[in-house]
Amino acid sequence: MAQATTRDTPAAEAWGLLQRLMVGQxxxxxxxxxxxxxxxxxxxxxxxxxxxxxxxxxKLAQALRCDNSNVTGIVDRLEARGLVxxxxxxxxxxxxxxxxxxxxEAVRERLAERLREPPEALAGLDEADxxxxxxxxxxxxxxxx
Amino acid sequence: MAQATTRDTPAAEAWGLLQRLMVGQxxxxxxxxxxxxxxxxxxxxxxxxxxxxxxxxxKLAQALRCDNSNVTGIVDRLEARGLVxxxxxxxxxxxxxxxxxxxxEAVRERLAERLREPPEALAGLDEADxxxxxxxxxxxxxxxx
DNA sequence: TATTGTTATACTCTATAACTATA
DNA sequence: TATAGTTATAGAGTATAACAATA
Numbered sequence: 001m002a003q004a005t006t007r008d009t010p011a012a013e014a015w016g017l018l019q020r021l022m023v024g025q026x027x028x029x030x031x032x033x034x035x036x037x038x039x040x041x042x043x044x045x046x047x048x049x050x051x052x053x054x055x056x057x058x059k060l061a062q063a064l065r066c067d068n069s070n071v072t073g074i075v076d077r078l079e080a081r082g083l084v085x086x087x088x089x090x091x092x093x094x095x096x097x098x099x100x101x102x103x104x105e106a107v108r109e110r111l112a113e114r115l116r117e118p119p120e121a122l123a124g125l126d127e128a129d130x131x132x133x134x135x136x137x138x139x140x141x142x143x144x145x
Numbered sequence: 146m147a148q149a150t151t152r153d154t155p156a157a158e159a160w161g162l163l164q165r166l167m168v169g170q171x172x173x174x175x176x177x178x179x180x181x182x183x184x185x186x187x188x189x190x191x192x193x194x195x196x197x198x199x200x201x202x203x204k205l206a207q208a209l210r211c212d213n214s215n216v217t218g219i220v221d222r223l224e225a226r227g228l229v230x231x232x233x234x235x236x237x238x239x240x241x242x243x244x245x246x247x248x249x250e251a252v253r254e255r256l257a258e259r260l261r262e263p264p265e266a267l268a269g270l271d272e273a274d275x276x277x278x279x280x281x282x283x284x285x286x287x288x289x290x
Numbered sequence: 291t292a293t294t295g296t297t298a299t300a301c302t303c304t305a306t307a308a309c310t311a312t313a
Numbered sequence: 314t315a316t317a318g319t320t321a322t323a324g325a326g327t328a329t330a331a332c333a334a335t336a
Contacts, residue, residue: 008261009263009275010272010275010276010278010279011263011267011268011270011275011278011279012261012262012263013279014263014267014275014278014279014282015261015262015263015264015267016261017279017282017283017285017286018163018166018167018267018282019260020286021163021282021285021286022163022167023189023210026210027210030327039301039302039303039327040302040303041302041303041304042302044168056317056318057317057318058316058317058318065168065171065172066303066304066305067304067305067306068317068318068319069304069305069306069307069318069319069320069321070303070304070305071318072318072319072320073302073303073304074302074303077302089317092312092313092316092317093311093312093313093317094310094311094312094313094316094317094318095312095316095317095318096317096318115164116153116157116160116161117157117160118154118156118157118159118160119160121285121286121287122156122159122160122163122285123156124285125156125281125284125285127155129281129284129285130154130155130156130159131155132277132281133155133156133159133278133281133282133285134155134156134158134159134162136270136274136277136278136281137159137162137163137166137278138162139270139274140162140166140266140267140269140270140274140278141162141165141166141266142266175304184304184324184325184326185325185326186325186326186327187325201294201295202294202295203293203294203295211326211327211328212327212328212329213294213295213296214295214296214297214298214327214328214329214330215326215327215328216295217295217296217297218325218326218327219325219326222325234294237293237294237335237336238294238334238335238336239293239294239295239334239335239336240293240294240295240335241294241295
């Protein structure tokens with residue numbers, strides 16, 4: 001692996017460490033998805049869709065950062081599993097609104113519970129570090145706590 | 146214990162923020178890979194392979210956290226581009242050692258340069274936060290700096 | 291017999307372009 | 314004409330299982 005140069009800025013070094021952390025999490029996230037017999041993109045979609053807040057296909061594509069045409073397939077598979085539903089848009093009949101079904105809501109909640117568990121590396125931080133980390137990340141993401 | 150949506154541990158909250166950050170970076174990383182006409186997994190492989198340190202296929206599979214059989218295809222494509230080379234193992238002739246070619250080394254370096262740039266969210270942190278973030282992450286990853 | 295890498299197979303994700311049905 | 318979603322197509326990643334060469 002490429003080692004972080006000591007010449008990098010602190011932000012760049014932090015970024016390098018974050019990349020390492022995320023690579024390490026890839027297998028875990030995939031394993032959790034597998035527990036539910038879902039592919040990662042399907043998990044992501046189910047997470048983005050909020051129960052009670054129907055969402056247009058194009059909006060989902062935007063959230064998933066992929067092309068509209070991909071969403072067709074991803075939603076096909078979720079719908080085949082009975083986790084989401086396509087409903088005709090009311091004002092504009094070209095649009096299809098996605099609604100999470102009760103079954104989907106249950107899966108979504110159990111999934112969220114598993115994914116919310118921080119990885120070992122973070123769980124092992126002491127309380128003060130964890131709080132500081134959270135606060136800095138909140139600032140970085142513009143989440144004025 | 147089903148939902149602790151508002152009152153998670155600091156570590157879990159930090160993890161949630163990190164997940165948001167990484168989702169936001171997906172498009173950027175993919176765009177950088179595209180600049181070099183490489184798929185993300187190819188970039189990842191090229192990053193893992195260190196010039197001058199030949200690496201067995203199975204070792205690469207381990208680093209990429211995927212099956213050996215995938216690596217065959219990924220390396221096929223990198224080799225077709227002249228970026229890496231398969232060489233027979235010396236002690237064990239079942240093993241194939243991967244070596245980064247000079248061309249691969251050049252691409253790898255330019256790529257690393259682009260990927261090392263921290264995302265806006267991190268670059269925007271003040272010096273003190275950035276250093277603290279780096280230090281906490283180093284502790285989390287067991288990198289006793 | 292066990293292991294390394296390959297091949298065969300099948301599925302998912304991905305983007306582009308052409309198409310449909312609405313607007 | 315323009316837009317939302319689909320279909321067609323093609324390429325890449327992924328896992329499993331069967332296989333060859335080697336140990």
